[in-house]
Amino acid sequence: METPRRGKKRDGRVGAETKTVRSLFSKANAQSVNATSPRSVEFLYLDQAAVLDADVLDMPRAMDVVGRAQASFAKGEVRQPHKVVLRSGDTAESEELGRFNGLSASIGTPVQCMGFKWIGSFPANRKLGLPRASALIILNSPQTGLPLALLDGTLINAMRTGAMTGLGVRYLAPSQTRKVGILGAGVQSRTQILGLYTALPKIEEIALYARSISASEAVAEDCRRRWGAPVRAVRTIDNALLDADVALTITTAHEPIVLARHIKRGALTVQLAGHECEFGVIQSCRKIVTDDWDAVKHRAIMTPAIMHQQGLLHDEDIYANLGELILGRKAGRESDKERIHYCHMGMGINDVALAWSVYEMACERNLGIRLPLWREPLWV
Numbered sequence: 001m002e003t004p005r006r007g008k009k010r011d012g013r014v015g016a017e018t019k020t021v022r023s024l025f026s027k028a029n030a031q032s033v034n035a036t037s038p039r040s041v042e043f044l045y046l047d048q049a050a051v052l053d054a055d056v057l058d059m060p061r062a063m064d065v066v067g068r069a070q071a072s073f074a075k076g077e078v079r080q081p082h083k084v085v086l087r088s089g090d091t092a093e094s095e096e097l098g099r100f101n102g103l104s105a106s107i108g109t110p111v112q113c114m115g116f117k118w119i120g121s122f123p124a125n126r127k128l129g130l131p132r133a134s135a136l137i138i139l140n141s142p143q144t145g146l147p148l149a150l151l152d153g154t155l156i157n158a159m160r161t162g163a164m165t166g167l168g169v170r171y172l173a174p175s176q177t178r179k180v181g182i183l184g185a186g187v188q189s190r191t192q193i194l195g196l197y198t199a200l201p202k203i204e205e206i207a208l209y210a211r212s213i214s215a216s217e218a219v220a221e222d223c224r225r226r227w228g229a230p231v232r233a234v235r236t237i238d239n240a241l242l243d244a245d246v247a248l249t250i251t252t253a254h255e256p257i258v259l260a261r262h263i264k265r266g267a268l269t270v271q272l273a274g275h276e277c278e279f280g281v282i283q284s285c286r287k288i289v290t291d292d293w294d295a296v297k298h299r300a301i302m303t304p305a306i307m308h309q310q311g312l313l314h315d316e317d318i319y320a321n322l323g324e325l326i327l328g329r330k331a332g333r334e335s336d337k338e339r340i341h342y343c344h345m346g347m348g349i350n351d352v353a354l355a356w357s358v359y360e361m362a363c364e365r366n367l368g369i370r371l372p373l374w375r376e377p378l379w380v
Contacts, residue, residue, distance in 0.1 A: 041373040041374055041377075042370045042371060042373065043146075043149055043371060045368055045369045046362055048152040050367040051152050051155055054365065055361055056156060059166065059194045062162070062354055063198065065357045067163075069347075069350055069352075069353035069354075070164075070323035072108070074324050074329070078108075080105040080347060083102065083295065083298070084101065084103075085102075096252070098120065098123075101117075101119050103351055104348050105347070105351070110142070111142040113139070113352060114139070115139040115140060116137070117135055117153050117157065117351040119154075119157055120133065131154060135152070135154050135156070136151070136153055137351060139352070139359055146373070149355075149359045149362075150371075153351065158188055161350075162188070162190075162191030163195055163354070164291060164344045165195045165196060166198050167195075167322060168268075168270060169195075169196060169199045169246060169270070171289075171332030172342055174245045174266055174268065174336045175333075175336055177203060178205065178245055179207065180205070180245065181206075181241040181247045182249075183209050183210075183241075183247075183251055183257060185212070185219045188250045189219050190222065192250055193231060203230065206223075207239060207240040208231055208240065209234050209235070213233060213235055216233035216234070241258070244263075245264075245266075247270070249276040250272050252273065259278050259280070259281070260284055263284070265337060266336050272343070272344060274301045274303075275306055276303065285339045285340055286340065287341070288313075288319055289321070289342045290304070290321055291321060291344035296343060303343075304343055
């Protein structure tokens, strides 16, 4: 086995120089077969330290990679089955006991990269001092289907989600955005703040609320120290959302915590999880934008999906998927008086695209450990 080499770590701070990657979907590294022993197969294992050394926290790169993946989706150049969900019951509330999501995708015609993410979410982990979510991502050769890499996907998952928010506010936030209000202070809140601050570097205030003031203070301090983001912890939802130009929820709530009275005229609301907004928040919007409306409906736990189930929202009420804005097929925000709602449930193409970019950087820097799948297949 090769000894992993640790490169210079990057903190993903706003304004940091972004390394140029040869190509998002380069085939130069798409080789899992040992050249000296053609029937022997190896894959590259990248733990979290190696993923960090491959610049996973570089948010400008993440936004570029995820943006190109979204454009490919809008052009019909991807294959992405619906998310597989494994949980103990058939209700969103059962997810408090833990659940797993499986997301897969292939990108390009012909296929240039493909992979699968398996992510567990166990809220009780926080009491054990562990992250709520943990993930593994496997990348496969488009030519043979053989495994190329196995990566820790926990940070990739968080970064691709933050990148989707950053891309959304780039097209949908008011032009004079001064304040962002965020509800939720888990691991995801850090990359949400990084995505927001990357897209809106002149923002004056990010007000962060969580049920535990100590949790929101810890996240605020971390983000100020790492990126200089103007984050402050607040004690109430009203304080977080008062006069916010962008209001974002990243919680495990299953009942509305964002009310129509919280949201001012012309604001952008961003939703990433379950039924966090009352119907009036959506009904007051001129535009509703999603990552993939079909996926949101299929998952059926977000506020717009629940409204659709109840006949209060129809397919024609959805203005666009994000990729259509990126391609210029539809306009983003057209007036600072527009109320806009943006929800993204999470797409396998984002995980695969960002993981592939991290994998290529790891290969360039000789990071990770090569492990054998087999030296000689038992049967062919």
